[in-house]
Amino acid sequence: MEKNHHLPEKSFSFRKGIDDDEETNSAADASEDIDRFLSNLSSVPKQDKEGGDDHNEEQDKEHVPVVTGVEIPGCLEKYLDFVEEEFSKHETPESKVKGYQPTEDDATYLKSVERISKLYSNLSGAFKLDSDQGPLINRIGRIQQRVMSYIEDEFRNLLEDSKVVIEPDHQKQDHQGSSDHCELPQSGDQSNPNPENDFPGYPQEVLTLLTKIAKEMISGGFESECCEVYMITRRNVIEESLKQIGFEKISIDDVHKMHWESLEREIPSWIKAFKQCARVYFPGERKLVDAIFSGFPSLSDSLFSNLTRGVVIQLLNFAEAVAISKRSQEKLFKFLDIYETLRDDLPAIDSLFPEECANELRAETTTARCRIGETAICIFCDLENSIKSDTSKTPVPGGAVHPLTRYTMNYLKLTCEYKDTVEQVFKDHSKIERADSTSRPRNYEGGGDSQNYNNNDENQSPFAAQLMRVMALLDANLEAKSKLYKDISLSCIFMMNNGRYMLQKIKGSAEIHQVMGDTWCRKRSSDLRNYHKNYQRxxxxxxxxxxxxxxxxxxxxxVKPVLKERFKSFNAMFDEIHRTQGAWVVSDEQLQSELRVSISAVVIPAYRSFMGRFSQYLDPGRQTEKYIKFQSEDIETYIDELFDGNPTSMARRR
Structure with missing residues (x-):
């Protein structure tokens, strides 16, 4: 016998003049009645469907508690008519256009969504679908599917359309040549003085509506649909934002196939993307997801982690692919840029993720940073091999600065501009040197060749020790190259040129000077003075x-014949010196001036004195012209023409 469920009369009090058979006059009246019905329904005790002990095992599998004493109010069908009519208006093509902004009707239709969800939840739990109320419950279920589909579309449209457009001037400055685009606010954007206080592109009224829609979808049993829309939409926003600042998805295989010139152009975009994610995009996404899913903290954590973790892994994969690409010296500084980005921006990302996900990403980032650091050390230590392998037997014309010296010193100077980072890299990522390798840092605690220059520094860093080793190797290489010159004077000029170049580079850079120290500079200055003395001699x-x-x-x-021979020998030798050393090169103006002044100080007084004492013993006229070819002023002029790299015959000039 079918049970007849009735609510106790005292528990239900409809509006005066309304009974089960009487129709309501308006949607507002019907809404009030349904709210009252749902309120009373929530306070009615529940019992098991098909109560008692007569249910079988199959029925036990569908054990569902039901509300007792339920009588469907007559206004429900009319209310459902109102709801369907109202949502038909919202589902018109005009309402689907993008750019929709919240209106006063939003609260009304969201309240209707809430009522429909509660009706379906409560009544489907109170009645079997094959009961007399089955058709009604199915109708409510269909309406719920319809209205949920509608608000799902609204949720998507609002998420897609409310993004911040960067001002053209700021945009041009950030990414030359890109077209107008929508993007999350940039850190430090002058058009948005407090970007850290804003959500990523959503006005407060839109944000409020998004939060309400999410709540209704989740409460109505449409959590997966809500999360899917959110994930897809926000992922597209992040990907588009990264694209607009120049970062495209590049696979590990693609990185390995790229020429360095192409890859080098991608690295600044990667750095900008990583910094933007850490400082702008991810904090904005964290705020947004926490706001929209404010009543669901675990869901908020899960959505944020799933949304951003993939982006982080994509960025880290690029860094690791660069790290295992073919090593070459010119890559060092880009590697250091990547290393600094990973080091400096990890804490900002760390704090945004739930602990478990943060630990995972921290481990991934640390692995990428270690690979970059270890490769950077190998690249820098390869400088040893490049110096050792430079065994050219062709001397540099004119004793000029050798290309190896220029390359090595400029390389070291640029490296020392990253001094703090390189020090950290050597400290944290140096490995035990392989026995068959010259590409690892030696003298990890200092010492070895470097002690010749800085033997008082017992706490010399691994990087400083390696740099000293490179300088010692360069010195030895240059010393060997100086012996390629048959003229000892030119050999001295070569060593002076290269020594002065090295000294000036070090004195001109506070970072490299700090590493090399005053002891090295003093020794280099002393070496230069010795080469100068040897040249003079x-x-x-x-x-x-x-x-x-x-x-x-x-x-x-x-003895006049001896005197004539002396003048003749001086003229010939000075002419040869002028012709030869005029072709020599001293590019450092200060060194060039020092050499000329020191030569003049020695030669001109001696020549003037010799002339003053012995020129009178030569017969005036033809004999004087033959043997006295230079006046003191001529000697000074010719000395000032030395080391210009431009040989000039004095005979032609005279």
Missing amino acids: ETWTKLLGCLNHEGLMVNGKV
Whole structure:
């Protein structure tokens, strides 16, 4: 016998004048009646369907508690008519256009969604679908599917359409040549003075509506649909934003196939993307998901993690692919840029994720950073091999600065601009040197070749020790190259040129000077002075031998043939020096001036004195012209033409 469920009369009090058979006059009246019905329904005790002990095992599998004493109010059918009519208006093509903004009707139709969900939930739990109320419950279920589909579309449209457009000037500055686009607010954007206080592109009224829609969908049993829409839409926003700042998805295989010139152009975009994610995009996404799903913290965590984790892994994959690409010296500085980005921006990302996900991403980021760091060390230590392998037997013309010196010193100078980072990389990522390798840092705690320069620094860092080793290798290489010159004077000029270049580079950079130290600079200055003395001795001391008084006087008289030979030898030797050393190159103006001044200080007074004492012993006229080819002023002029790399014959000039 079918049970007849009735609510106790005292528990239900419809509006005065309305009974089960009387129709309501308006949607508002019907809404009030349904609210009252649902309120009373929630307070009615429940019992099991088909109560008692007569249910079988199959029925036990469908054990569902039901509400007792339920009588469907007559206004329900009319209310459902009102709801369907109202949502038909909302489902017109005009209502589907993008750019929809919240209106006063939003609260009304969301309240209707809530009523429909509650009606279906309560009545489907109170009655079997094959009961007399089955058709009614099925109708409510169909309406719920319809209205949920509608608000799902609204949820999607609102998420898609409310993005912040960057001002053209700011946009041009950030990414040259890109077209107008929508993007999350940039950190430090002057058009948005407090971007950290804003959600990523959603006005407060839209945000409020998104929150209400999410709540209704989740409460109505449409959580998966709501989450799917949110994930897809926001992922597209992030991907579009990254694309607009120049970062495209690049697979690991694609990275390995790229020429360095192409890959090098991608790295700045990667760095910008990583920083934007850490400082702008991810904080904005965290705020947004926490706001929209404010009543569902675990769901909020899950959505944020699933949404952003893939982006982080994509960025880290790029870094790791770069790390295992073919090593070359020019890559070092881009590697250091990547390393600094991973190091500096990880904490910002860390704090946004739930602990378990944060730990996973921290491990992934640490792995990528270690690979970049270890590869950077190998690249820098490969500088040793490049110096050792430079065994060219062709001397640089004119004793100029060797290309190896220029390359090495500029490389070291640029490296030392990353001094703090390189120090950290060597400290954190140096490995034990392989026995067969010269590409690992030696003297990890200092010492070895570097002690020649800085033996008082017991706490020398691994990087400083490696840098000292590179300098020692360069010194040895240059010393070997100086022996390629047959002229000892030119060999000295070569060593002076290269030594001065090295010293000036170090003094001109506070970072590299700090690593090398004053001891190294003092020793280098001392070496330069010694090369200068050797040069003077090999060239000008020999010339001054022509002005020696010894042998010119016999019995108090000047021996004219000897005097003539002395002038003749001086003229020939000075002419040869001018012709030869005019072709030599001293590019450092200060060194060039120092050499000329020191030569003049030695040669001109000696020549003037010799001329003043012995020129009178030559017959005036033809004999004087033949043997005295230079006045003191001429000597000074010719000395000032040395080391210009432009040989000039004095004979042609005269």
